[in-house]
Amino acid sequence: MLMIPIDTGNKAIKTENFEFHSGITALESMPGENEEALMFQDKYYRLSHERNVYLPDKTLDDRYYLLTLFAIAKELEKLRQSRPFIPGELISMDLVVGLPPLYYRSQYKKFRDYFYREGRLVHCAYMGRSYRLTFSNVYVHMQTYAAYLYLAKELKLSTYPKVLMIDIGGYTLDYMLLEKGMILWNYTDSTGKGVISMYQRVNKGIREKFDLDLKENDIDSVLKEESCMYGEAIRKRVVEIVTEHVEEILGMFRECGIDLRSAMTIFVGGGSILLSKIIETVWKRYDGEYYVVNDSKVNVHGYRKKYLFDKKMQ
Incomplete structure (x- = not known):
């Protein structure tokens, strides 16, 4: 099972191979050739060098969902170097995200549902390459404690x-x-x-x-x-x-x-x-x-x- 962990921070989005600002803007028209852009639900988006305004609840709108799709697309492009995808292939994965300790217990279910969306098929395109995605499951772990677990032995x-x-x-x-x-x-x-x-x-x-x-x-x-x-x-x-x-x-x-x-x-x-x-x-x-x-x-x-x-x- 493919698994992608993502840290959806207020300032930056982080994956195992990438880090970029938590900023996204909608495009008024089709992006230019080779422009880093994401298409989702017939709209185009690109990353911004400046973060979006802080959201106390990241599930209030789609910006963190879109930023996460960007992160997934970047990781899939990286993965293509060792594991080519067949055009039109359904890519199933587990998504792993996190919440701060204070909000973990109260927001766990809401945060999971925000990304899982009943496991529906997700159609998107990154830099002109189409993807068909589905989340088998979404796991929400606790920030800071996750860092402790990773560092404990080292x-x-x-x-x-x-x-x-x-x-x-x-x-x-x-x-x-x-x-x-x-x-x-x-x-x-x-x-x-x-x-x-x-x-x-x-x-x-x-x-x-x-x-x-x-x-x-x-x-x-x-x-x-x-x-x-x-x-x-x-x-x-x-x-x-x-x-x-x-x-x-x-x-x-x-x-x-x-x-x-x-x-x-x-x-x-x-x-x-x-x-x-x-x-x-x-x-x-x-x-x-x-x-x-x-x-x-x-x-x-x-x-x-x-x-x-x-x-x-x-």
Whole structure:
């Protein structure tokens, strides 16, 4: 059975082989030759370099369904290199997606139904190539915990009495405290302190001082210390504001009753990678041990690992 795991993030969509912004726009006319576009229900769509506006409930419209079809099509194109598809072939697959810990139990069924759609046949075309798809099943796993499962052996997490997982994503910052591999639910939550709130905070601070609007990609460039057109004063202020944001994030755990000295802290997610240098600076005031995982797809890898384990146990 073909299985495709996808992380449908607020800032980025991630598969095992691809990562792209969670932005999609409808085309008014047929796309040009070789233009990366998706046709679904007689309409054409293309990806945007800027993410769509944050949705508190991703099932409110079709944008995340369409983004997922894009992700599937990209993976199928990659798969063609080793497994050619017959024209008109019905491609059956299991789809694996995820939800933040806070929303997992309450939104599991709704999120699954949003993608499954009673297993109906899906007709779509990607860059002019037609696909007939059907989902045999849709599995919804828990973000952050999936990352823990994937990293546990590699980082020898079982050797630590407690592990604090901090997953910094687009909108959400999820954290999960585990003791001997068991989730401590009183110390597990999803907050709105992801990088999108940080972008808003930086932009407000830069507007107030420099009367300048920064794009999210501009802020990323400053944090990655890439060359950009902005002067030292602006870059310095961006770093100051982001540092304040990270200070508040780490300070939040003390208020939640989590002592960073008593657990091995693992930072995962694209936001953690982006903020890794700031985290290193701020962490100096703490005595605990931490590690930033330089792989934005750990949840996707975790979805696959959990799926295969569950299949083996059936």
